[in-house]
Amino acid sequence: MTITLQLVLLIFTLFLIYAAVFGFSNKRPNKRPPGPFAWPYFGNVRLLRGLSGKLGGQHEALYHLSKQYKSSLISLRFGNRDTIVVSGIKAINQVLNGEEYDGRPWNYFIQMRNMGKKRGLTMNDGEVWRDIRSWFVRSMRSIGFARREMVDSIKEELREVLDKIKLDSNVRSMKPLIVPAIINILWNFAAGQRLSEDKLKSLIELMDKRAKSLDMMGGILSAFPWIRFIAPEWSGYNVLVAINNEFKALIMETIEEHKKNYVPGSETDLIDMFLNEMYSGKGPQAGYDDDQLVMILVDILLAGLNITATTLDFLFLNMVINQDAQKLLHEEIDQTIGMDKSPDFNDQSRMPYTESVILESQRLAPVVPVIGPRRVLRDTCLEGYDLPKDSILVMNLRSIHVDPELYPEPYEFKPERFIRDGHRICDKNLFFFGKGKRQCPGLSLAKSAVFLLFTGIMQHYELKPVPGKPAPTLQYNPGMTMSPKPYEVLVVPRDTTS
Secondary structure, eight states, X not given: OOHHHHHHHHHHHHHHHHHHHHOSOOOOOTTOOOOOOOBTTTBTHHHHHHHHHHHTSHHHHHHHHHHHTTXXXXXXXXXXXXXXXXXXXXXXXXXXXXXXXOBOOOOHHHHHHTTTOSOSSSSOOHHHHHHHHHXXXXXXXXXXXXXXXXXXXXXXXXXXXXXXXXXXXXXXOSHHHHHHHHHHHHHHHHHSXXXXXXXXXXXXXHHHHHHHHHHHHHHHHXXXXXXXXXXXXXXTHHHHHHHHHHHHHHHHHHHHHHHHHOOTTOOOSHXXXXXXXXXXXXXXXXXXXXXXXXXXXXXXXXXXXXXXXXXXXXXXXXXHHOHHHHHHHHHHHHHHTOSSSOOOGGGGGGOHHXXXXXXXXXXXXXXXXXXXXEEOSSOEEETTEEXXXXXXXXEETHHHHTOTTTSSSTTSOOGGGGEEXXXXXXXXXXXXXXXXXXXXXXXXXXXXXXXXXXXXXXXXXXXXXXTTSOOOOOOEEOSSSOEEOOOOEEEEEOOOOO
């Protein structure tokens, strides 16, 4: 009997066992969220993939299903596990503000993302996580986070970016300019220095390969983790393990350098602060070990590359698409800052249109339109549905961002929707960095970097469609996070003398 035939028979046998144990019925317990029929073993994977391709992304598919079932909660199955999709401002707010939803699942996808360790700031929970998160916030403040030192670090990277554009201010992609700046800002806080060009290039390439591998194969391995034993190469498991090992080795190289040079009482960066806690504080028994530090640094880098840099990439694309908005932006920059000084974070409160452009771009093109996952910590009830302990939830922010009752003409780019009587209004329906106890601890750094880099570049340059090519449109690369499809712009130095 051939290996292929054996594999087919094995899968068919497992399918029959599943059907016998769980049955083919689509009946759900009372007071459980509605949802489509879930096939044995495969659940709703094929349905969601087909809708995502047809509608332009998973967030659109989930929004479509929530409207189809006329429910703020729907249930989908991936493999043999149900996931509850939460939509609408009311239900999502309840989840983000409720302590009973603060847990994280520990499925195989998250294990791969976390290199097999329940560590870090993002995909972790429990008492150790709460303590580590509190330590992180205190430590970042002590090394200049949310203070003048942070702004100065961002301004230094802005100068580097402007120098690079000056050397080649013609047709170009914006992302290769932004990603190194964001990584260096983060690495300066983490390790007290900018990365060398070679190390920076290696790190960016490695993170890009890791993200693509997780996007392509992470969902399959999460739904069917056993497949790694049958087809480790085809499933992408071997590639992910190799990339994770390479990524960890690169980070550990910097940690080991810090250990060699560490002097107690002279901590100047996040790694030093962690080593102080490891050697003289609560120690490894409380979770302060090498694996914890590696995952904290991974979480920081992923947030910078996946969130902050991509937010800026969408902003520049929206400026190319919306030339009238770009003109109004330039007028506000000229009136508020002028051309002789670089923008400062204190300028933000005096620039309502610039703030509104940033908000509108994030609303229309959110980098993370589906947030989570969350694990329910105790039996609870949400929107009239029973959620047993350990239920898994994700929240579809798209259902808020394109709600016509909250945002008339939701698919139009209209920054003025956030301005009243010359002031930017506070919109409590937008929370791109989360809220509650799981709000992003690097919120201040991310918002400062986006404002200063975006305003600093737009202060000196116009972004225009490339002559002779089709005008760019707001198209996405769907995945765990959304990013614009590759685009080029004509970068033109601004002439403010006319």
